Amino acid sequence: MTAPLPPKPLPGLTDQTRPFWQAAREGRLLLQKCAACGTFNFHPKPWCIACGSRDLAWTEARPTGTVYSHTVSRSVAMNYPGWAAELPVIMCLIDLDDGARLYGQVTGCTPEEIRIGLRVQAYFEAISDEAGVPKFRPAAGANAPSASGASNA
Numbered sequence: 001m002t003a004p005l006p007p008k009p010l011p012g013l014t015d016q017t018r019p020f021w022q023a024a025r026e027g028r029l030l031l032q033k034c035a036a037c038g039t040f041n042f043h044p045k046p047w048c049i050a051c052g053s054r055d056l057a058w059t060e061a062r063p064t065g066t067v068y069s070h071t072v073s074r075s076v077a078m079n080y081p082g083w084a085a086e087l088p089v090i091m092c093l094i095d096l097d098d099g100a101r102l103y104g105q106v107t108g109c110t111p112e113e114i115r116i117g118l119r120v121q122a123y124f125e126a127i128s129d130e131a132g133v134p135k136f137r138p139a140a141g142a143n144a145p146s147a148s149g150a151s152n153a
């Protein structure tokens with residue numbers, strides 16, 4: 001007999017990623033910012049993606065951004081029950097207003113309403129005692145395409 005799956009897979013926290021997950025548990029979007037060139041980096045890594053500097057400081061980023069790309073999952077890999085309960089799941093690449101691009105689930109709109117360029121706002125979901133995950137929802141005042149017709153030209 002095998003152990004039941006957890007609701008969702010949990011991230012493996014390392015010394016390099018722990019600040020991101022712990023800040024998200026506290027409702028903050030904390031990313032590495034390069035002290036040499038000012039670039040926000042994501043995923044956490046030992047060097048800046050823009051200039052290679054190792055002088056990175058954990059810095060709170062604004063929790064707002066724009067959908068760069070999206071996909072809709074209508075089935076669940078490995079049958080995690082927590083994902084199955086949320087189908088269809090909208091996964092996006094979000095361009096934060098501070099410049100980093102991250103993966104994130106968008107809730108609060110339908111697969112028909114998600115679109116490139118949609119303004120989104122992060123919120124945070126606790127996933128364990130020491131980790132949270134940023135998720136996104138349409139920002140207040142963001143126009144959903146199904147409600148606004150051709151206004152997104």
Ligand SMILES: [Zn+2]
Pocket residue numbers: 034035036037038039048049050051052053
């Ligand atoms: Zn840099």
